[in-house]
Amino acid sequence: MSANPRPYDYIIAGAGAAGLSLLCYLLEQEPLRHKRILLLDRDAKQTNDRTWCFWQTGESPFESCLKSKWSALYFHSPTFSKLLDIHPYQYKMLDSLSFYEHCFGLMKKYPNVEFRQEDIIRIEPNGTVHGKRGVYQAPYVFNSAFFKIKQLPKKHYMVQHFKGIFIKTAQPVFNPKEPTLMDFRVEQHQDCRFMYVLPTNAHEALVEYTGFSEAELPQEAYDQELKAYLRDFLHLTEYEITHEEFGMIPMTDAPFPKQQSAQVINIGTAGGATKASTGYTFSFIQLQCSAIARNLAQGKAPLAGTGSGFNKFGLYDSIFLRVLLEKKQEPRQVFHDLFSKLPTPLILKFLNEETSFLEDFRIMNAVEKHIFVPAALKESLHL
Template sequence: MEQAAQHYDYIIAGAGAAGLSLLCYLLEEPALRQKKILLLDREKKQTNDRTWCFWQVEEGPFESCLKHQWQHLHFYSEGFSSLLDISPYRYKMLESAAFYSFCLNKASAAANVTLVEDEILDISPDGAVQGKKAIYTGAYVFNSVKFKIPERGHYHHLLQHFKGYFIKTNEDAFNPEAPTLMDFRVAQHQDCRFVYVLPFNKREALVEYTGFSPAPLQQEQYDDELTHYLEHYLQHSEYEITRTEYGVIPMTNAPFRTSESDQVINIGTAGGATKASTGYTFSFIQRQCAAIAHNLAAGKTPLHQLAASRGKYKLYDSIFLRVLSEKEYPAWKVFEAMFSKLPAATILKFLNEDSTLLEDLQVMRSVDKGTFASAAAKELYLTFKRVLPK
């Protein structure tokens, strides 16, 4: 006899950053406390498999999970170096193990939440989730696991790819109050490449090599670059690598589907939360998930007014992706121009998609006008071409 599907008000398909964030926001809404919620993933996440960095002015819901936070950041390039005061922002580092534990403990304490470990095989538009063990149905399914990165012509397709060493030294080697946000002194190889250094104390730090390019590197290339950076710039030849991390994040202005149907809503990278021009995701996941929970509590559809919230920034992202893709103007010079001419907080506000039109104009005036004007004209032409009737 075929097993009957188990029905819920909300199914969260995937217990990563997006799924767990959404769960926490749902649980904070009094109007939703009677809703039956299923958190579904193939395994219970417990390890430090991710590191998320972001900047905030206010305290967020995951303050207790932070590994460290800073108010000053170094920027280095061939023509400009400075220790930047980013106030009123603080740059925050969150390790996934603490985040997973916090969210799963919150879920376990909630009577209306069911946690199931099952591999997700398929999600149908009518809200049915096919697992290996059972079928689950929901009034809404919030999906962060089943998606494809869109590959479409007339759009830009790059990757943010990185490898990091968590290192430990036998002697004091770092200033824990002065991390490095971007160091462009490394060889660019006709791409955009930089290193960031996040010290937790005087003897431990994350040193990460990052690139913006069409394809990731071979693992040994990351290792060679990291070893060179540690020896040449940080002047450390004796250290212990306690663990490593590696990741690839899409940087594309090709549109992700925000939903598969009225019942199946995509969240996180699957739902377009990754910022196309930088690869930053965590802050935008928080904004997306908080809005979905608020909409549901207000009796509205999950995606009510979400599409309009990032309007002008999609154009800005497309312009910068064109500059990166065409490689006619070095990417490091773009960042050097911004950080040498503007307060760091203005740049972070712009990258966080919170800037005013006046602040947008300040950022635009700081960079090479010919390069960006040409890129903007091309992107506007393509935008009009896409919307015009065939």
């Protein structure tokens, strides 16, 4: 360990979705382009370790890294199946390797930005980062490497767990314009489970088996369900698996502190960017990191104006988690009610936390009131 910490303006601890997004937003800001920035990650970030999907109305700064984008999505329940127009949104798929290559390519243009493959051991509140190979110091550290979920009595804890396989078929079997966001025709096992199918061309698709529950399943269960779905719904028995991914995303309303101290700011999942009711994180990371970069460029504290007051969407997420956990209604019925009764862009707007109270009311009106009203009351009264 070196005795004298190296001086940097910013240390980005963790070069995943949030760390690298933040880097790009910092470098977009003219006043910040000459800052000495150090990125630390234990991984070289040279593999495709996950696929990110998100929806938006405009263009993403990572548009050139997209693998596909779609203007309509299928929803299936046992009694409702429809290809739903999502205009003005587009559903976008980004593979992490293209994203990492894009960000590392940008980094090479800036001699003031340094990447170090480093196992971080701890981060002190004063901005000192201790790694296995060295000690680093900066007035601001942006952490996405470490987070701990606090176990609190009145909070809800679930995980979104999934296994995805990228398959290739000899025959053209997919319509690349018709992805499936949720297919609830699969056995629910008294749980909340669905398939997700994203075709990138007529021969290739990502097929993912997802559950929202208190714990993940044994690995064989994902394989069995994927195989059965491909056979029974897509009539596929012969295909090549070209890539696999497994993931677990926290679905909890337990708080994720936005900062560890005035100098150590949490970003990404560590900073609360994962939406408790869906696990979607990528879009929220973009909002969080672009706001931090804008604040720094204006000479403000990184989290200035990001608000710590009442968040109605946090309350909605808690209500939804309670409904899922209490299982007074089959969870897939909630999704059926939403997708069969409402315009899909409104649902996407709500899940992106962009809706007005009036629009929220339309969402609430679509679900079973005898289930949601008591859950909302209990949440509001912290029971």
